[in-house]
Amino acid sequence: MHEFSAACSIVDTALEAAKSNNATRVTVVNVELGEFTFLIPEQLIFNFEIASKNTILEGADLRIQNIKGRLACNDCGFQGESKVDPDIPPQIAVFAPMKCPKCGSSSTRIIGGKDFIITNIEAEINQSNA
Numbered sequence: 001m002h003e004f005s006a007a008c009s010i011v012d013t014a015l016e017a018a019k020s021n022n023a024t025r026v027t028v029v030n031v032e033l034g035e036f037t038f039l040i041p042e043q044l045i046f047n048f049e050i051a052s053k054n055t056i057l058e059g060a061d062l063r064i065q066n067i068k069g070r071l072a073c074n075d076c077g078f079q080g081e082s083k084v085d086p087d088i089p090p091q092i093a094v095f096a097p098m099k100c101p102k103c104g105s106s107s108t109r110i111i112g113g114k115d116f117i118i119t120n121i122e123a124e125i126n127q128s129n130a
């Protein structure tokens with residue numbers, strides 16, 4: 001249910017932004033999705049549709065842009081993108097230390113790609129007062 005709580009959080013944030021802008025209907029929500037969130041985009045979209053039911057977000061298009069994860073190595077000082085081992089299932093990879101692609105050390109820390117961020121919302125604004 002990892003994706004469902006993430007979807008609820010996206011819906012809450014988007015609803016707040018929409019309300020403060022007097023939006024009557026949200027049409028598009030753009031999200032940057034970090035690799036190390038281990039969220040599956042298809043699952044996130046599916047759960048977003050459920051979580052947005054009966055809100056002004058219902059029927060909105062969730063557009064996901066994938067962001068690469070970034071690691072810093074404590075041993076050799078490497079900083080940059082890292083590949084998640086494809087042999088490790090995502091639910092385990094969340095807790096597994098990721099190896100430095102340069103020296104192979106497991107003494108690494110995640111410095112990017114841990115979050116999902118709403119970058120932009122497209123909405124219809126109530127202009128009855130204009």
Ligand SMILES: [Zn+2]
Pocket residue numbers: 073074075076077078100101102103104105
């Ligand atoms: Zn290293």
